[in-house]
Structure formats: structure tokens, C-alpha cells
Amino acid sequence: MTQTPTPAASTATASQPPGPEPAPAPAAGLPDAIAAALPPDPYEQLEVARKITAVAVAARASRLELEAARLRQRLADRDRVAAGLADRAARLELALRDADARLRTALDDNAKLAKERDSLAQTTKKLARDLAKVTAFLKVRLVAVTNSFKASVSKWPHSSVASDVLCCVHPLLRTVTRPFEQKLTITHITPRLTSDPAPKLRTAATSPRRYSTAVSPKLTSGATSPRLEGHMAMSPWLPSSKMSSAANSPPRGRSISGNTELLLIFAYTAAPQETLRKADEIFGAENKDLFMSFQGLLSRSLS
Template identity: 35%
Template sequence: MGNADFDLPESICSVLPDDPYEQLDVARRITAMAIVARVGKLEAEEKKASQKILERERTIYELQERLVEAERSLQETNARLGHALEEQAKMANEKNALMATVKKLNRDVAKLETFKRTLMQSLQEEDENSSTLENGDKHLLRSNMSSHALPSHDGRPFTRAQLVEASNAIVEDPEDAGSKQKFLSMTPSLTPKLTPTGSPRRQSTATSPRRHHPSNGIRSSFSLSLPASQATTAPSSPPHVGALPVRTPKVDGKEFFRQARNRLSYEQFSAFLANIKELNAHRQTREETLRKADNIFGPGNKDLYMSFEGLLSRHLPS
């Protein structure tokens, strides 16, 4: 067998048997060994590749789980964001409504403060004016009445205490001119001493003109209410027992308002002023005003209700 035909190394050719069949058997064995070695190597590579595939699949599964969790978190975040936006819009609307309410309340408070200052100023001015007029009228009437001998109904002169009481009864209510005229007309014996019989009736023009107020009408009716003829007949006429009406206790409006402000709460006093306003505007009757006032005062302020009822009875008789 020639070596040149197969191009085999001398070392291999020297160990090959000479028999061709034996050579084929050796070749088969060598081929089998090569195949086995190659298959083993391929199997090892396949195992390594399978492990890498498993690791990659595990990584892919983990990434998928993270993706699902991220999507779920995104949905929850979007839901919270939508809810937060709705709450923000609702709170913005509530804020606007509260701001409008605060502005309205501030305007109401300003109006109430203005009304309160006006009322306080009016009450103070009325208190000062009535105090000045009352003191002047009392002084004038007391001086006039004490300077003359004024007989009473039974012919006896009035005492000083009776004169003071009569002047207080006349001056203490300057608004009620009709009751004062009735009171003076029922005491005819007081007038003749101030206007003697036979003297001409005249009004003094030497004094400077003064501002008219209700007490001027009291003094003029007190001094000029009866003719001279009654001056001669009055002392001889029998006294009229029971002719003088019984005067109810006078309710002072300023003192009533002071007590109401001090004893009522802010809401009660505001409701009471609104009740009076409705009465002045002729939108409710006297009875409705009294019923609302009773509800406002409550059971603990019955004396205020009685005083208010007395004021309405004096200024607005039923």
C-alpha cells in the first residue's frame, strides 16, 4: 500500500495493519471515537445553552412581573390623581363660596356697626336733649307753682311735696300732650292764680324767641287754658271725686333700650330691632310685634316684655 495516495503521516502508516479489513475496522473505531467525542462536546454545549435559556426566561418572567406591577401602580396613581383633582376643584368651589359668604358677612357687620353707632348716637343725643329740657321745664314749673298760693280741690293750699309731684307728673312725659291737657283741664283751681280775674290775657313779646319743644305747649296750656269766669266759680264748685285718671307707671324708652342691650344677646337685640323696624314700616300689626317680642325676650325677661308693652300702649294704642 502506498503512502502517497492517502497523504498519511509515516507514524500512522507504520502502525496500521496490512490487512485492509483490519484497516477498515481501525478506521471505524477511530470514526466512532471521533463521533462520540463530538457528540459529547455538543451535548455539553447544549446544556450550557439550556441553562442560559432558563436564566433568560427567568429574567423575562421577572421583568414581566415588574411590568405588571408598574402598570398597576400607574393605574392607582392615575386614580389618586383624578380624585385629588376632583377634591381640589371641590375645595376651590368651597373656597369661593366661603369668600363670598365672608364678604357678605363683613358687609352685614359693617351695616350693623353703622346702625349701632347711629342708634347709640341717637340715644345719647335724645338722652342729653330730654335731660336738658326736663331739667329746665321742672325748674320753671316748680318756680312758678311755688311763687303763687295754689289752692287744691278742697280749698287747702298744695304742699311743696305735692307741687313737686305735680310738676314731675306734667314734665316727665313730653310726648303725651293729650294726657297732659286732660290732666290740666281736670285741675281748674290751678289756673286762676296764674291768670288773675279781670287781667287781660297777653303773651309776652319782650323775651327772645326760643326753640319750640313739647314743653312749651305745656306751659301755655297751663297758664291760659281756662277763662276768667271759671276762676270765680272754681273755688265754690264741689270737688269732682274720682275725676283724675289713674296714671300708669311711666316706661322710660331710653332706660328700656339700655336694659335690653345689656341683658339680651347680640342676635336677640338685632332681632328685636328688626321687629321694631317691621312695625314702623307698617308691615305687621301691634299684636304681631308683641308676640314676636315675647318670643325674642323669652321667659327670663318678662319685665322687659311688660315695659315694651307699656311703651307700645303709650305710643301706639290698640
């Protein structure tokens, strides 16, 4: 049978004062200073532990973020270096292609120059043979024309004029019969007359190129002004230092060689038209300036 408590007993129990709270048990592994700082309530201790864990995680996350940023920076630097190396490799490849193309062009030019050199060597040999043939032909022709000219001059009535002309012809023969190496430096002729034992008369008003009426071919009679076949007078052989003018002097840097010397002699034994035709054949189309110079010289001689 159950007994119920009486009201007096329950009042006595409630009126008793509560006893002191038990002291918290020290946590295992914690120093006494930390254990004393912890709150006695276990829930409060869990809240403190949660906050400590959050701080630790935040610190760890911050360090990891810094490390990740540093790694990203290094990766970006490596990417820039790789891009620079790729650009340099592309430039070097372009330079290599350019150098290869220039090398091929240089090799092609070298081959073309070698072929052109061989062709020029063959052309030079051929021209040397042709020049030797022409030189021999001119030598024979000059000897023949000189002999004919001597025979014609010997028949002239004035022996002094004939001797003067022969003195001008002999240097021409020696000039054309020079060796081939010396003929390359032949210049145009400057004919001079030897002094006549009998001095020629001149007027006081005339120049060295104009003789007095006793000697001038234009003012004397037919017996005292000899002409070969009635074509050319002896005026070009007069001793004048100004024989060559701007119209009959050779062009600058050029010289009238043995061809013109031969034509000058040929002009005394042929008509002017025949002389010009021969001159055009000898000089050719590439020496029109020399032909014009010779034409001016011939025109001045005939005037």
C-alpha cells in the first residue's frame, strides 16, 4: 500500500537551501591555465571550441589563398616566358626562311654570272681574233694605199709640197703597223709639215692657216695648187696648231685610231662620197660619234 507524502514533509524539503555546485572535472590534456579559463558549462565550452576552430580554419584558408595567389603569379610568369620564347622561335623561323631564300637567290645569281663570264670570255676571244684579222687587213690596205699615194705625190710639180705630205704619211704607216698592244693607245693625228729650205711667203694680216696668194690653193692658178683628181686641196696639211675644231675633233674620252688615218689617206685618192661610205663601213653603227667627227674633219678639209 502506497503512502502519500504529507504537506508538512514536502514543505520541509523545499525549504532546505541548495548545496554548492560540483567543480568541473579537469579536461584531459589541457593545461590548468586553459582549463581554468574554460566556462564550467559544457555547452559554453563547445561554443568556445567552435569559435576557436572557426578562427583556425579562417587562418588556414587565408594562408592557402595566399599560396594559391603566389602559385598563380608564378604560372602567369611562366606563361609570359613561354609566349616570349614562342614569339622568338617564330621570328627565328622567319629569319631562317629569309636567309634560305637569299642563299638560293645568291646561288642562282652566281650560276648566271658564271655562265655570263664564260660567254664573255668566248666573245672576247672571238673579238680578239676578228680584231687581229681586221688589223692585218688594214695594215695591207694602208701599205697599198701608201704606195699608191707615194706614186701620185711623186708626180706633183712642187717637190717641197710632196716632201711635206710624205713626211705626214710615214708616221701614219708607222702608227698603223704598231703591235696590237700599242695600237690600243693610238690617238688622233696631228700632222705637221717639215720646214722648207725655201721659206714660204705670208702676208702680215693672215693667220698661220692662211698663206699668201702665192701659196694658197684657193687663190693660185691650177699649176700652183695641186689637187688629187680634182677633189681635195692640201689645206688639211698646213702647219696649224688649231687644225682640229669643235666640229672635227674626236669626242671626249675617245680617239680616232688607224681607221681614220687610213681614211685620211684614202680621201686623197677617192671622192668624198666614197670616203664617207668607207668610213661608215669601218666605224659601224656603234661608233657614230667617231664617224661624225671624221665627217666634220673631211668637210673642213674640203672647204
